Structure formats: structure tokens, C-alpha cells
Amino acid sequence: MTEVTDRTGARTDGAAQLITGARERIDALDDRIIGLIQERMAVSAVIQDARITSGGRRVNLAREMEVLAHYRDALGKPGTSLAMTMLELCRGRI
């Protein structure tokens, strides 16, 4: 059993190679997801700043309900948790 196999938890070299390649794809996907979240945070900040400058409030709960429903419809109940975390990243804690 090679060192690669130890790191993956696989019991065969073939499985270890498959896992190593798939993990590289996951790391690349995670980089893209993080980049998209950072892009979303920047766009969200533009909206919040415009609303505050106009005399409004940072948070708009009706819109947040739409965002939460969007994620729940696509991903199920854990999608709601994911969206809540993302909203916190975008507008801070409320």
C-alpha cells in the first residue's frame, strides 16, 4: 500500500488513484465556489450601500425569503442552511 493510499483511506491503489484525481476536481470546484461567493458578496454590498445611502435599511427580509426559497427548492432543507450562511457572509449578522 502506497502513501497515496494512506491519505485517501482507500484499500487498493486503483481506488486511491481515483480518489486523488476526484479530490483535485473537488479542490478546483471549491476554488470556483469560493470565488463566486466572494463575487456575490461584492454585488450584495453594492445593493446594501445603495439602499443605505438612499435612507433605507441594510437588510430586506422579503428578498431574503426569496433567496432562502430559491436554495431550498434547489437543494432541499440543507439548502436553507447554506443560504442562511451565505446571507450572513453577504450582510453580516442580524
Ligand SMILES: C=C(O[C@@H]1C=C(C(=O)O)C=C[C@H]1O)C(=O)O
Ligand atoms: C442584496 C440585497 O440586500 C440584502 C442582502 C441580500 C443578499 O445578499 O441576497 C438579500 C437581501 C438583503 O437583506 C438585496 O436586497 O437584494
